[in-house]
Amino acid sequence: MANIPLLQCIQLTKYYQRANFLIKVLNCITLSIQSNEMIAVVGASGSGKSTLLHLLGGLDKPTEGEIFFEGHALHKLTDNERSVIRNKRLGFVYQFHHLLSDFDVLENVAMPLLIGGIAFNQAKSRAQCVLELVGLKNHINSFPHELSGGESQRVTVARAIVNNPSLILADEPTGNLDQKNSDSIFQLLKKLNTYYGTTFLIATHDLDFAKKCHKILMISNGKIKLSQNDSFR
């Protein structure tokens, strides 16, 4: 029997309003993602990578089509219902780190747990474990402005995984990093994929990064092509 996909979208279409007309960014996309996959999303600038991630992560609603995540029909839920699922089951990693500047690293990472109603001490100790996992135990009391680009990105990854999500959507996670930091972020995501079974969908312009993922999803002219990565290592 075929596995039930972790995430599935059926005939997904997205239009945006631009001045007096509508632009169609995604055109009738159908896609299934199984647990444990690590998929790179590639395509030219403006092709719709972020748009796809936002729709699949329930941050925005499609104009047409259906999205199912762990059996939930995201397209039918209210904003509130989607945000509950996002907080519990999904993690997001952005290129621009979106760390809260008035809070230290530990508090930034603990924040999703605190928002989810977890007691402070428990949230803090879980955040501490995750920061050790991403190699930042010496920075738990640093503030975002005291971190390098690579360290900030590790904090973002730590914050994304603190809830133990089944799916992480990463938008240009290595966009502003040098090769060494980019490799190290890839190794970190790969470790989470291998040891914890976390599924990843990663929008990237970095083709070397993409070549190291299990599959590559190419967006062009509103359509997608998902292929097994022959050069997967």
Ligand SMILES: Nc1ncnc2c1ncn2[C@@H]1O[C@H](COP(=O)(O)OP(=O)(O)OP(=O)(O)O)[C@@H](O)[C@H]1O
């Ligand atoms: N909220 C919005 N309103 C109107 N148009 C939008 C909106 N968000 C994105 N777009 C347009 O949709 C298209 C796809 O944008 P998107 O950000 O998804 O592309 P992308 O592939 O992630 O680009 P990049 O690689 O440059 O980050 C672009 O033409 C963009 O201008």
